[in-house]
Amino acid sequence: SPRSIPQTQIRWTPQRHWSSPRSQTRYPVAWHLTLENRHFEIQPLMDDQELDGRRSTGALYWEGAVRLLENGQTVGRGYLELTGYGKALVMGAG
Structure with a gap:
């Protein structure tokens, strides 16, 4: 059931980078996530999930499916x- 976890009991630690x-x-x-006394690994289904919209919206970020x-x-x-x-993404009219 849902419950609050104090911020001091949550830790995100990067484990692996992709360029x-x-x-x-x-x-x-890839990340290691600690929630209170539980330890999880977050792994991408594939590394290359970058959205490159620099030629249209200017957005450049990574988003994707993980397990x-x-x-x-x-x-x-x-x-x-x-x-x-x-x-950095610049927002608003120029």
């Missing part, structure tokens, strides 16, 4: 979005 061959941006695509593992077993699936690792 885009298109933008040369380096993203932390959540606990003790080496898949316990969940999700979607991870990583922003702010490339050039």
